[in-house]
Amino acid sequence: MNHQAIDDIDTNIHNIGSISHFTDEVTGYEFSVFRYNGSTFISPRSPPPQRVELKIGILAPFHQKNDNYTRQLTLSGTSAVRMAAAEINVQEIIPGAYITLIEKDSFPKQTEGQGAITEAVVAAVSLVQQGVIGVIGDISSSWTSLSALITSTLQIPQCSYTAVAASLSDRSQYGHFFRTSQTSQLSADAALSFVTSRGWPVIGMIYSDDDFGKQLSQYIIMNAKTQGVHIQTYQSFYDDTTSISQVAKDIDEFLSSGVRIILVAAQGDAQTTALTVAAHRGYMDENHVWLIPGPLQDLQNAITRFNDILYRRSQGEQLSEATHVGQQDVSQKTLDSNKTVSSLGWVTPLDYLAWTTIDTSPISYDDAFSGGIFSFRKGMDLSGYPPYDQFLEKWSRLDPAL
Template structure:
């Protein structure tokens, strides 16, 4: 759909875009090593065909492999599915950007929510990881913009025993803080919340803002805790975990004419076709880069031969495009700055 739109509207004047597809997904019986080999082989095959841009991959781990190669060859690469913070490292993934926000951006939403509730003092507990550290740094900036005070904060290392979690929870809750943001994901976050409950911090006195936690995962963690601590009073999920706000990403603009029209066309496609925004942003970035060339024909030849070099870094794709994933506005790391 994106390629048809680009070519029919002559989005890149004088150019005809061809989409080369290569499946990096391994066979059902493949082991981990052969899966990696398959992903690398797919990426190398694409690059050998002289592509000027890459879209994908579906997995963060596979994307990190292809993005290392594409950045070495100065080929821009856009992912529509890879959220891992590691891909923000421009020393390794210089030409990589994405059409999906990282979880760091949730700091903006959580703090905006807190401000709307009139909560002026916030506590933050964050995992000692790239995600946790970047989230905390962004939260410091955004708290100032929202007129909020981060009264207490503490990191914890999930690899260390429960004492580290205990210390973090005690430090953040011992002062004036009763509204607490947790910057951790998956089992790291649920382990912290179950431990908080066991310490008596899951009462009406506290409000917790969590990052995309699953109800099922939290319930499983509670069940596991009760099985492992039969000598202690059991935790009841329904009555204990009632002060939680869980934030996740979701977008729908139904009722807005252009979006409804787009959905009509989208519904006729394979529902797994998720790369539309990547394709459109990349094409618009190419168009913008060519518009600065004095000789359009020479510029097209440079584009086709992959000789535009550092003009194709992530800032080149800050073109003001708004697609089904919302506005594509990037920071210097190629990450969405709003979402």
């Protein structure tokens, strides 16, 4: 389907554009595209008499062309929505009603900064004023948060297929917001359900002091209580302003609390650092259970790198200016800068621990991680599920000219 229909270049001084008529050969659906005042209306060419019109808004950055991935999400998602609307109307899936889609651009042309935020809000309000009973969108989490506040306040359901921010799960603010995209909260729910099923009433949590860790930990804290799970202690680590030498100390402090069931709300380097430090300190044993609400990331490579530094130390290699390095923060800018000037590659907190620890015993990956660690990963592939396969087959046959 022609997504350039959102453009209003050919509208007249009254902001009214031409009406175009199309036929979707896949479904036999005849529909009209009409542009007015920055919105694009897509409805049956000949609306069935005595059937109620249901208006569904689509909010997306149609004019955004700087990010190809965002544009791909916008166009592919919108085409799927149009396909669904066509099937609903052709097959009369909603008795006594038909769907009209109203597309609105949340990223107007030649607008940046605060003005762009204002326009995004205006776009959402415009859909509401046009009488939509539901909204699909937006693409980014930040833009979705703006529109979802408006729709939830007005009790209009909104669904995004890409927004993943943990804050959008706050039902007190986004009571009418839903999403089909898989988020880290799903993994957290699975981890908490697992804890409950095992009869473990008390857990501890360590989380990275970044947007991911903060949002996920807040979600876990809110939902643990509803599942009868008490979080005995929780602690942040790996803040951008934390010194490289302090990261392992923060993990040590958390582990010394005596907690036995540990949930790690972190990803990337922060996650591998926490697990490697725990293994080095002897907390990967039969007395501890580790829960990871997500995939394990490069853990074996991290252990190999850690052990390699210990070996280099045994061969007489030392870390120069260790005190100076340890006082630097763990921001990505600092780490990248240190990597540029260092041939040792010792700039990460985990590397620093390997260069300075008194205990130089290498970590046995097979022994340390043979049991007691559970990773709850999201399933992304629905191939083999008949409705999903049928959807993909129909989606692939869409006429790109429509």
